[in-house]
Amino acid sequence: MDALVTGGAGFIGSHLTDALVALGGRVKVLDDLSAGLERNLNSGAEFINGSITDTDAVAQAVEGCEYVFHLAAHGAVARSLANPLGSNEANVTGTLNVLTAARDAGVRRLMFASSSSIYGGADVVPTPETQPLRPRSPYAVSKMAGEWYVRVFAELFEIETVALRYFNVFGPRQRPDSTYAAVIPLFISALLDGQPPTVHGDGMQSRDFTFVTDVVQANLCAARAPSEVCSGNAYNIAPGATHSLIELLDMLGTITGSNVAPNFVAPRAGDIRLSRADAALANAQLDWHPTHNILDGLRETVQWVQTQRP
Ligand SMILES: NC(=O)c1ccc[n+]([C@@H]2O[C@H](COP(=O)([O-])OP(=O)(O)OC[C@H]3O[C@@H](n4cnc5c(N)ncnc54)[C@H](O)[C@@H]3O)[C@@H](O)[C@H]2O)c1
Incomplete structure (x- = not known):
């Protein structure tokens, strides 16, 4: 093509x-x-x-x-x-x-x-x-x-x-180092550094x-x-499917073997509580059928972040 x-x-x-x-x-x-x-x-x-x-x-x-x-x-x-x-x-x-x-x-x-x-x-x-x-x-x-x-x-x-x-x-290649990094690379980096991941609000907001x-x-x-x-x-x-940030941290804690308690800070303005697609x-x-479950995807992502670290 x-x-x-x-x-x-x-x-x-x-x-x-x-x-x-x-x-x-x-x-x-x-x-x-x-x-x-x-x-x-x-x-x-x-x-x-x-x-x-x-x-x-x-x-x-x-x-x-x-x-x-x-x-x-x-x-x-x-x-x-x-x-x-x-x-x-x-x-x-x-x-x-x-x-x-x-x-x-x-x-x-x-x-x-x-x-x-x-x-x-x-x-x-x-x-x-x-x-x-x-x-x-x-x-x-x-x-x-x-x-x-x-x-x-x-x-x-x-x-x-x-x-x-x-x-x-x-997934792999999502940058943990940019000013506006997304939550998964940020959580992984914090856990691998042994630092508390920052959670805005109570962590019960969930995402697809x-x-x-x-x-x-x-x-x-x-x-x-x-x-x-x-x-x-x-x-x-x-x-x-939907997972809260707390569930995400649990899964990442198991994968990385690092269970540092999160640091809860003020919720972000306009943060959406629940997001899940139909x-x-x-x-x-489109005959589109996603094949990856979240745990396999997180494992691959953690592996990639580990290969990027000095
Ligand atoms: N990552 C997500 O969760 C997500 C969710 C919804 C939608 N999207 C959309 O998917 C697309 C890709 O996102 P991503 O996560 O890969 O982001 P990314 O920042 O990694 O990729 C965007 C790319 O666009 C390039 N770019 C930015 N402005 C440009 C310009 N003016 N001219 C040429 N190139 C420019 C950047 O250098 C970068 O390589 C974006 O349109 C984003 O809005 C992403």
């Missing part, structure tokens, strides 16, 4: 690039390395060091591609609180740039990395895609705007689009944790699904 992966030096995008290169075909990566790492780049893919906000770089990147997997973004809710304009520029303007260039270059289908954060704490749990969207951060607003753009482009122009709402992805290779498979399934079924749609991507639509329409 001839494809472009935006954000292909990042956590999820680099795993997706590896899978696409293994499938054969010409694969390109567009990334500005603002959060991604050179060591994540697959040598079988052509790397373009540039921003999705740069129209020339994007035009060069989409040229000759049949599929675009658009993952480049400013991630993390907290980052968008610190710099809402930056998030908007990358996630909304950048997405519109990629979409427009893809349409103009005759790309067949674009997969957009959306986020469960757009539900903003749904009343119905497990949450189906039909629930109202109530974004509670600039990041979530930017992902919702991206979704609307990709849907409207599928309706108006000769391009197929699919939005995938990822729920709390984890999704292993990265299942997200890669969701992207491949979305690229292959019949257009009359999936184009213009948005799909929840998660196993549909992924029946992706199961049925």
Whole structure:
């Protein structure tokens, strides 16, 4: 499959690039390395060091591609609180740039990395895609705007689009060292250092944790699904299970053999209590069926973090 992966030096995008290169075909990566790492780049893919906000770089990147997997973004809710304009520029303007260039270059289908954060704490749990969207951060607003753009482009122009709402992805290559690191790499690092992991609130908030290779498979399934079924749609991507942060710490304590008691601090503003997907639509329409259970995924992730440490 001839494809472009935006954000292909990042956590999820680099795993997706590896899978696409293994499938054969010409694969390109567009990334500005603002959060991604050179060591994540697959040598079988052509790397373009540039921003999705740069129209020339994007035009060069989409040229000759049949599929675009658009993952480049400013991630993390907290980052968008610190710099809402930056998030908007990358996630909304950048997405519109990629979409427009893809349409103009005759790309067949674009997969957009959306986020469960757009539900903003749904009343119905497990949450189906039909629930109202109530974004509670600039990041979530930017992902919702991206979704609307990709849907409207599928309706108006000769391009197929699919939005995938990822729920709390984890796995190897997720950085524990960035300012806005996610909870799993932070917990693992703390436990391996023998330090108390920081828990915001009482730790009973729960999430639908999704292993990265299942997200890669969701992207491949979305690229292959019949257009009359999936184009213009948005799909929840998660196993549909939920675990509290305390349960997560228990599992990680067993895997790492380190049971340091957590340090409870004030809850974070806007933190969602319970997040769990109803992924029946992706199961049925994309033929996507996640295969990793959380314990196996955590073991693989801990092993990877251990190999990265001095
Ligand atoms: N990790 C999760 O739990 C999660 C959940 C929901 C949605 N998502 C979405 O999935 C996508 C990938 O997330 P990730 O966790 O791999 O994050 P990541 O930060 O590891 O990857 C994002 C990549 O995009 C690149 N990038 C950022 N701005 C860019 C720009 N202007 N031009 C070119 N490249 C740019 C970064 O350098 C990085 O390599 C993002 O769109 C994110 O919003 C992630």
